[in-house]
Amino acid sequence: MKGEIIIEINGLTKRYGEVTALDSVSFSVEEGEIFGLLGPNGAGKTTLMEILCGLRRFDEGRVTVRGFDLMKDAYKIRSLIGFCTQETLLYDLLSVRENFAFSASLYSLDHKKFKERVEFSTKVLGVEEFLNRRVQQLSGGMKRRANLAAAIIHDPPIVILDEPTVGFDPAIKREFWDLIKNLKGTDKTVLLSTHDMYEADEVCDRVAIMEKGKIAALDKPRVLKETIGGVASIRVRVKANQTKQALAVLKEYNGTQREDDEIQIVAKDPWKTMTEVSNKLASKGILTEKIEIVEPTLEDVFIKLSGRKLSGDSQ
Numbered sequence: 001m002k003g004e005i006i007i008e009i010n011g012l013t014k015r016y017g018e019v020t021a022l023d024s025v026s027f028s029v030e031e032g033e034i035f036g037l038l039g040p041n042g043a044g045k046t047t048l049m050e051i052l053c054g055l056r057r058f059d060e061g062r063v064t065v066r067g068f069d070l071m072k073d074a075y076k077i078r079s080l081i082g083f084c085t086q087e088t089l090l091y092d093l094l095s096v097r098e099n100f101a102f103s104a105s106l107y108s109l110d111h112k113k114f115k116e117r118v119e120f121s122t123k124v125l126g127v128e129e130f131l132n133r134r135v136q137q138l139s140g141g142m143k144r145r146a147n148l149a150a151a152i153i154h155d156p157p158i159v160i161l162d163e164p165t166v167g168f169d170p171a172i173k174r175e176f177w178d179l180i181k182n183l184k185g186t187d188k189t190v191l192l193s194t195h196d197m198y199e200a201d202e203v204c205d206r207v208a209i210m211e212k213g214k215i216a217a218l219d220k221p222r223v224l225k226e227t228i229g230g231v232a233s234i235r236v237r238v239k240a241n242q243t244k245q246a247l248a249v250l251k252e253y254n255g256t257q258r259e260d261d262e263i264q265i266v267a268k269d270p271w272k273t274m275t276e277v278s279n280k281l282a283s284k285g286i287l288t289e290k291i292e293i294v295e296p297t298l299e300d301v302f303i304k305l306s307g308r309k310l311s312g313d314s315q
C-alpha cells in the first residue's frame, strides 16, 4: 500500500578488502515514492543497488523488501525488482520486441501476460514506435528507454535505476525524467542513483545524500535545501567599472563581491530587499544589468555537508 515501507535497510556494511564501500547504512523506502541516492563517484550507490538486487554479498546489516529478508529470500526479492543498469543490456541484432521476449523468458512470463506487458510498458515508456526495429538502429535515448522497458517487463513493483540519464543531452534528460514520473503514476516504487543534483531535485520525492559509504542527510529536496542549503541570496550585476561604487551604495546590506564580479546580498526577506536594492542603485545613477534571487540548491547542501562539490557532471 502507498506510504508503507517497502524496502528497509539497517546497518548495511560492505567492504571490498580495505575499502568500506557501505558503512552502516540505514534507511527505508516507502511504497509509491521516487527515492534518490545522490552522491559523487565512489559514494557506494551502485554497490547498494547491486546488493538489493541480490547481485552482491554484504558483510553486516539487514535488508528486507516487502518483509522478505535478503539473506533468506533473495530469490523472492529478485522477482519484485526491475534493475536498470547504466549500460544497456540489449542484444543489438535483435529487435526491441525480441529483446523484450528474451527478458520475459527469464521470468517465465506466459504469452498473455507478455502481450499485456509489451502493450503497457511501450505506452508508458514511449517505445511503441520502434518496437520492431533492431536495437543497433536506435539512438542512445531510444536504447535507454527500451532498456528500461526490458528491465520491468515482468511488472515488478520496484524499479531500480542506476544513473539513468548520465551522458544525456538536456532535452532527452527531461524526457526521461517524465518517463520516471510516469512510472510512479503506475504505482511503482522507484529507487534511482544520480550525481546530478538537478535530477534529484526534479524527480525525487526524497533524497539520501551519500558520501564515502555513509548517508550524510536524507529528506525531501525542499527540506534539505531549506534546512542545510542556507538562505536565498540576491545577486546583482552592474557595469564592471561601477561595481566598487555599487558596493559602497549597498553598504548597509553587507554586499560582498563574488569571483564573477557579481554582488551578493543575503537578506531575511529577499524579495523586499531586491526592490530596495534596485531602487537605491537607480537613484545613484548605477545601471543594474542583472538582479535575481538565487535559491540554495542540493549542490549547496552537499558542499555544506562534505566541504566539496558534487561532480563536474551535474548539468
Ligand SMILES: Nc1ncnc2c1ncn2[C@@H]1O[C@H](COP(=O)(O)OP(=O)(O)OP(=O)(O)O)[C@@H](O)[C@H]1O
Residues within 6 Å of the ligand: 016, 019, 020, 021, 039, 040, 041, 042, 043, 044, 045, 046, 047, 048, 195
Ligand atoms: N568490485 C569491486 N572491488 C573493489 N572495490 C570496489 C568494487 N566495486 C566498487 N568498489 C569500491 O567501492 C566504492 C563504492 O563504489 P560504487 O561503485 O558503489 O560507487 P558509486 O557511488 O556507484 O560511484 P559512481 O558514481 O562512480 O558510479 C568505491 O570506492 C569503489 O572503488
Ligand SMILES: [Mg+2]
Residues within 6 Å of the ligand: 045, 046, 047, 162
Ligand atoms: Mg555507480
